Amino acid sequence: MGLLDKEFTDGNIVIAKAEDLMNWARLSSLWQVSFGLACCAIEMMATSASHYDFDRFGVIPRPSPRHADIIIISGTVTLKMATRIKRLYEQMPEPKYIISMGSCSNSGGPYWEHGYHVLKGIDRVIPVDVYVPGCPPRPEALLEGLIKLQEKIRKASLVKKSA
Amino acid sequence: MKNTEEIFQLLKENFKDLNFELKTDLPVDNFIICNPLEIDKISRYLHDNPELNFDSLINLSGVDEIKNNQLSVYYHLESTSLKHKLVLKVITDRNKPEIATVTDIWKGANWHEREAYDLFGIKFLNHPDLRRILMPYDWEAGYPLRKDYENPEFYHGMKVPY
Numbered sequence: 674m675g676l677l678d679k680e681f682t683d684g685n686i687v688i689a690k691a692e693d694l695m696n697w698a699r700l701s702s703l704w705q706v707s708f709g710l711a712c713c714a715i716e717m718m719a720t721s722a723s724h725y726d727f728d729r730f731g732v733i734p735r736p737s738p739r740h741a742d743i744i745i746i747s748g749t750v751t752l753k754m755a756t757r758i759k760r761l762y763e764q765m766p767e768p769k770y771i772i773s774m775g776s777c778s779n780s781g782g783p784y785w786e787h788g789y790h791v792l793k794g795i796d797r798v799i800p801v802d803v804y805v806p807g808c809p810p811r812p813e814a815l816l817e818g819l820i821k822l823q824e825k826i827r828k829a830s831l832v833k834k835s836a
Numbered sequence: 837m838k839n840t841e842e843i844f845q846l847l848k849e850n851f852k853d854l855n856f857e858l859k860t861d862l863p864v865d866n867f868i869i870c871n872p873l874e875i876d877k878i879s880r881y882l883h884d885n886p887e888l889n890f891d892s893l894i895n896l897s898g899v900d901e902i903k904n905n906q907l908s909v910y911y912h913l914e915s916t917s918l919k920h921k922l923v924l925k926v927i928t929d930r931n932k933p934e935i936a937t938v939t940d941i942w943k944g945a946n947w948h949e950r951e952a953y954d955l956f957g958i959k960f961l962n963h964p965d966l967r968r969i970l971m972p973y974d975w976e977a978g979y980p981l982r983k984d985y986e987n988p989e990f991y992h993g994m995k996v997p998y
């Protein structure tokens with residue numbers, strides 16, 4: 674993991690950059706809003722179950738957006754739901770991350786043309802960190818999306834970029 | 837067990853002042869066309885008569901027949917005890933679509949009628965709670981399954997078209 678894989682010679686002191694420590698802590702316990710939308714949510718639940726075990730990456734579902742770090746938009750976002758998702762997102766504390774799971778949430782999916790009730794991509798409402806393609810994506814694909822997000826967090830910097 | 841022709845005869849005998857029409861020449865189940873404002877009384881009869889005993893409304897759905905300038909509703913009924921089925925149709929004017937509710941006969945009709953109202957704009961008279969059910973309550977662009985429906989450009993600041 675970059676932080677704990679070194680051998681320690683003295684007692685119980687670990688030396689790390691503050692930034693690495695923060696990022697490591699963040700990426701290792703991404704608590705998820707317990708929330709799903711359509712058929713993709715079934716695959717998300719399968720990912721949480723014992724066979725794929727989301728928990729080994731530190732992802733556990735939380736019943737309140739105020740406890741959560743990540744929201745997985747897993748399914749068809751109707752216009753009616755989009756206003757609610759925006760509110761959930763706004764209730765999450767910073768830092769917060771979004772995975773858009775599946776074609777529906779990425780771009781409207783099968784409803785892109787005739788779906789009078791569907792939002793054609795959740796990124797029209799809230800900013801997305803990782804897009805996972807598929808209809809629905811398999812659990813492995815969602816896990817890969819999560820690992821991509823972890824890489825993104827690992828590279829994050831506490832220092833504001835100059836120029 | 838009764839077939840549609842027999843039920844058609846029964847209806848004609850019992851509702852002498854109403855018009856019924858039996859359709860048998862189509863590649864679908866035979867159906868009976870009824871008066872939209874009297875469908876509640878007809879349904880009550882079909883439900884209560886022990887020889888018919890239609891205790892279950894399987895489905896209720898709207899159809900936009902824009903070529904004839906009419907909106908219609910189909911009722912699929914079943915009797916779980918007598919094992920027979922029946923299809924009814926009512927036709928209303930597209931400019932003033934009004935149909936009597938059957939919610940007090942089959943409770944399940946409540947949401948079906950709300951759906952037909954939501955998507956086709958058919959008003960069900962005396963319905964206890966005729967609100968939109970699928971589309972947002974504040975949807976102002978009209979009724980999406982009408983053939984001449986146009987989707988709006990924006991809803992609450994969100995772009996709607998792809």
Ligand code: SF4
Binds near residue numbers: 714774776
């Ligand atoms: S992307 Fe496919 S599987 Fe996922 S919610 Fe949409 S239709 Fe369902």
